[in-house]
Amino acid sequence: MTSANNGLRIDGLAMNFGGVFVFDDVTIDIPPGKVTACIGPNGAGKTTIINIVCGVFAPRAGEIFVDGVKLAGVRPFDTVRHGLCRSFQDVRIFPFLTALENILVAMPGQSGENLLGLFTPGARAQERANREKARLLLQTVALEGAAGRPAGELPFGQQKLVSLLRAVATGARVLLLDEPAAGVEIDLIPRVVDLIRALAKAEGRATFLVEHNIDLVREVADHVCVLQGGRIIASGAAEHVLGDETVIREYLGRVYNA
Amino acid sequence: MEHLYYLGTLISVWIIVALAANLVIGYTGMMAMGQAAYLGVGAYVAAGLNVLLGVNFHLALLAALLVSGAVAAATLWPLLRIGGFYFALATLGLNFVFFDIFHNLGPRVEGSEGLHGLKLPDLFAGSGARFATTAALAALCFLACRTIVGSPLGRALRAVRDRPDALAALGKDPRRYQMLIWSVAGALTGLAGGLYAATLFYIDPTLFTLDASILVLVYIGVGGLASTWGSVLGVVLLIVFNESLRYLGLPSQYVGPLQQALYGLLLIGLMIFRRRGLVGEYDFRE
Ligand SMILES: Nc1ncnc2c1ncn2[C@@H]1O[C@H](COP(=O)(O)OP(=O)(O)OP(=O)(O)O)[C@@H](O)[C@H]1O
Ligand SMILES: [Mg+2]
Numbered sequence: 216m217t218s219a220n221n222g223l224r225i226d227g228l229a230m231n232f233g234g235v236f237v238f239d240d241v242t243i244d245i246p247p248g249k250v251t252a253c254i255g256p257n258g259a260g261k262t263t264i265i266n267i268v269c270g271v272f273a274p275r276a277g278e279i280f281v282d283g284v285k286l287a288g289v290r291p292f293d294t295v296r297h298g299l300c301r302s303f304q305d306v307r308i309f310p311f312l313t314a315l316e317n318i319l320v321a322m323p324g325q326s327g328e329n330l331l332g333l334f335t336p337g338a339r340a341q342e343r344a345n346r347e348k349a350r351l352l353l354q355t356v357a358l359e360g361a362a363g364r365p366a367g368e369l370p371f372g373q374q375k376l377v378s379l380l381r382a383v384a385t386g387a388r389v390l391l392l393d394e395p396a397a398g399v400e401i402d403l404i405p406r407v408v409d410l411i412r413a414l415a416k417a418e419g420r421a422t423f424l425v426e427h428n429i430d431l432v433r434e435v436a437d438h439v440c441v442l443q444g445g446r447i448i449a450s451g452a453a454e455h456v457l458g459d460e461t462v463i464r465e466y467l468g469r470v471y472n473a
Numbered sequence: 474m475e476h477l478y479y480l481g482t483l484i485s486v487w488i489i490v491a492l493a494a495n496l497v498i499g500y501t502g503m504m505a506m507g508q509a510a511y512l513g514v515g516a517y518v519a520a521g522l523n524v525l526l527g528v529n530f531h532l533a534l535l536a537a538l539l540v541s542g543a544v545a546a547a548t549l550w551p552l553l554r555i556g557g558f559y560f561a562l563a564t565l566g567l568n569f570v571f572f573d574i575f576h577n578l579g580p581r582v583e584g585s586e587g588l589h590g591l592k593l594p595d596l597f598a599g600s601g602a603r604f605a606t607t608a609a610l611a612a613l614c615f616l617a618c619r620t621i622v623g624s625p626l627g628r629a630l631r632a633v634r635d636r637p638d639a640l641a642a643l644g645k646d647p648r649r650y651q652m653l654i655w656s657v658a659g660a661l662t663g664l665a666g667g668l669y670a671a672t673l674f675y676i677d678p679t680l681f682t683l684d685a686s687i688l689v690l691v692y693i694g695v696g697g698l699a700s701t702w703g704s705v706l707g708v709v710l711l712i713v714f715n716e717s718l719r720y721l722g723l724p725s726q727y728v729g730p731l732q733q734a735l736y737g738l739l740l741i742g743l744m745i746f747r748r749r750g751l752v753g754e755y756d757f758r759e
Binding site for chain 1: 638641647653
């Protein structure tokens, strides 16, 4: 539990909003180098898990560990310092910033963001290097052509890709991605798949993936847990969980008939 | 000529105020409705030090800049947790409070409502020199603002404006940037306040009412949000426009009301047909 690179561990999380019960005893291990997916019907509490991990809400019970170290009193803007970064189900792009600027603004430790650092020669060199990095990131999803366009004018799927790259650019070792493929045009889905794979496999990041698109989950997830009716009803290796009759009936039946 | 110098000086002063307001409103999305409060702090600090304590006016200007920056930081602190409409209301409140402070506690010269009798050094003494110095300072502020908005800091400010919650999720506390830029804007506005005192020779609390704050909003609204050139253009055009009405040969009792009405119509037209102002880079619609 205390080794240096342990990913994220969610342990015995319980939540309710006032009198409204959401879930109980949610335990999920999100190891580095792997994609851990969480599926479940609308309103199951998937986004709420991410919100709790990122300090938006306090849970009723349970603990969060990053690399074996317990997180306590984390506020949303501290998460990256603790090695975590999340994306949003509803994108939350910076519409008046260009696609490139959306990524640049996410990069940590910029001396040009301080009044005094602004006038040091190092700030310019750092900014040039950051721009190059941001451009390369856009290339990985074949969006370099959109670099200079205001992100708010991009098609939804491209906005979503940019918002993922933004999280990547923070350098966080643990990424929590909230439905990265939802609403994304079908021809862009392969880029989402490749990106998520690269994050986990090539870069070794611990990736928590909340997603409704079962085909995508099948393609990228190593582990899957199913959150339903306020608890984890199944969890384990992806092919095992996704092959489970009950899961398929309970979950897929619901989603696709909805 | 005297009058042209005076106009040029006045324009320079308001350009600084508008640049500062655009930093917080246009670039950072903070609804600053009471900037006249910091203008007044700067004016009172500079004039008070110079007139009452005999402090050299250059030093008094520097003090105006620093004190206003500090006052801006201190007054923003309690407002940081509120947003949008309520923040706007609170900044109006600030303006009222500061007006009251100027009115009731502000220093005054015997027999007047405010301060006069500035002892101005050479750079500010004649109307020509005063214009040149004030315009040079405005140019400096312009360059400083352009440096800020074109930097990584400027990018972060626009991110605060667009989606503060998303910026927080990327590990950057929006309030840090709000604090920083609000203080910078407060300092610049305070500097402008000191220059304003030198321009008018006389200050009293009525200069720093909500009217002045609203005028700033009109300047940057017309010139354009999130644009340094917009701040300049708005001020120049509206002050020149206002001035030109004086030469229409209307009976003087009509000039004031006519100015008001034309200003109002201009604003309404602009908001309907060109919300981004003349050269703005941002509008609050989205
Ligand atoms: N801020 C909040 N206040 C009160 N209730 C909330 C709040 N956020 C979420 N909920 C409730 O908690 C439950 C779980 O919501 P959550 O958004 O986590 O679901 P989800 O699994 O992400 O669903 P979806 O697949 O639709 O995104 C829902 O019933 C929701 O209405
Ligand atoms: Mg959700």
